[in-house]
Amino acid sequence: xxxxxxxxxxxxxxxxxxxxxxxxxxxxxxxxxxxxxxxxxxxxxxxxxxxxxxxxxxxxxxxxxxxxxxxxxxxxxxxxxxxxxxxxxxxxxxxxxxxxxxxxxxxxxxxx
Amino acid sequence: xxxxxxxxxxxxxxxxxxxxxxxxxxxxxxxxxxxxxxxxxxxxxxxxxxxxxxxxxxxxxxxxxxxxxxxxxxxxxxxxxxxxxxxxxxxxxxxxxxxxxxxxxxxxx
Numbered sequence: 001x002x003x004x005x006x007x008x009x010x011x012x013x014x015x016x017x018x019x020x021x022x023x024x025x026x027x028x029x030x031x032x033x034x035x036x037x038x039x040x041x042x043x044x045x046x047x048x049x050x051x052x053x054x055x056x057x058x059x060x061x062x063x064x065x066x067x068x069x070x071x072x073x074x075x076x077x078x079x080x081x082x083x084x085x086x087x088x089x090x091x092x093x094x095x096x097x098x099x100x101x102x103x104x105x106x107x108x109x110x111x112x
Numbered sequence: 113x114x115x116x117x118x119x120x121x122x123x124x125x126x127x128x129x130x131x132x133x134x135x136x137x138x139x140x141x142x143x144x145x146x147x148x149x150x151x152x153x154x155x156x157x158x159x160x161x162x163x164x165x166x167x168x169x170x171x172x173x174x175x176x177x178x179x180x181x182x183x184x185x186x187x188x189x190x191x192x193x194x195x196x197x198x199x200x201x202x203x204x205x206x207x208x209x210x211x212x213x214x215x216x217x218x219x220x221x
Contacts (some may be wrong), residue, residue: 031207042213043156043199056208091155099144101209103155 006092006104014112018080021107024073025094033093033101034067034077043091049075082111113138116212118200124218129190133215135183135200145176147185148199150214156199159185190219 005024013019025032033048047057052069060067064083069075079086087110093101118135125131137145145162160167162174162183173186183200200212 033209035211043211045208045210048208050207099146099161099203099209100158101156103157105155 004092004094004102004104006090006107008107009105010108010110012110012112013082015083016081017111018078019082019086019109019111021077021090021092021109023075023077023092023104025075025092026102027073029094029096029102031095031097032069032075033095034075035091035093035103037089037091037106038087046077082109084111087111114212115139115204115210116200116202118212118215120213120215122216122218124220125190126220127190127192129219130186130188131190131217132184132186133198133200133217135185135212135215137181137183137200137202137210139202139204139210140181142202142204144203145174145183146201146209147172147174147183148201148211150197150199152196156211159198187217190217192219192221195219 007022030051034046035043037043046059047067049069067077089106089108091103091106093103095101116137147159148156149159150156160169162176164176166175171188175184195218197214197216199214201209204210
């Protein structure tokens with residue numbers, strides 16, 4: 001298996017633009033997580049899905065953030081409009097039992 | 113108060129040294145505990161689970177103290193390749209993992 005695949009690896013955008021991050025989980029994993037990592041706050045859970053259904057989105061910072069999982073093999077995290085404070089590394093992770101997480105390589109987002 | 117707290121370090125140790133990290137958590141209802149390792153500019157990877165009775169994996173030993181709500185990781189005979197950030201992880205609620213901000217370890221020749 002190729003592992004969790006995220007795209008793009010790097011995204012540079014201007015404030016106010018829409019940003020879409022993509023994730024393909026490991027086949028057969030029922031759980032999918034979106035995390036954000038910054039130096040100051042570490043890894044923060046934004047939202048997680050079980051069987052494509054959002055279970056806990058309490059970590060989503062505000063309405064500018066939205067996440068979808070239309071099927072078992074694809075998820076998106078969208079930021080609209082983006083702001084400089086959204087700059088971070090965004091990780092997607094999947095799991096078959098929500099304990100051992102397999103992370104993707106992350107998307108380094110820079111909002112200018 | 114943060115749900116999971118760790119000393120950020122860095123811990124600078126020579127090769128062969130023994131080093132220990134501690135982590136405290138605030139949610140007494142947490143059921144599962146883990147240590148993850150993150151190399152610079154890479155994704156986190158599971159290092160080991162932490163069991164109530166303590167557990168060992170080669171040079172690594174993890175301990176859990178539920179009464180005091182802390183977790184420890186001991187690394188014996190440090191290698192250069194052990195240089196990384198070590199993340200303490202606890203469950204918070206159903207199937208939700210909360211990560212500490214990590215402790216950075218630098219092992220020098």
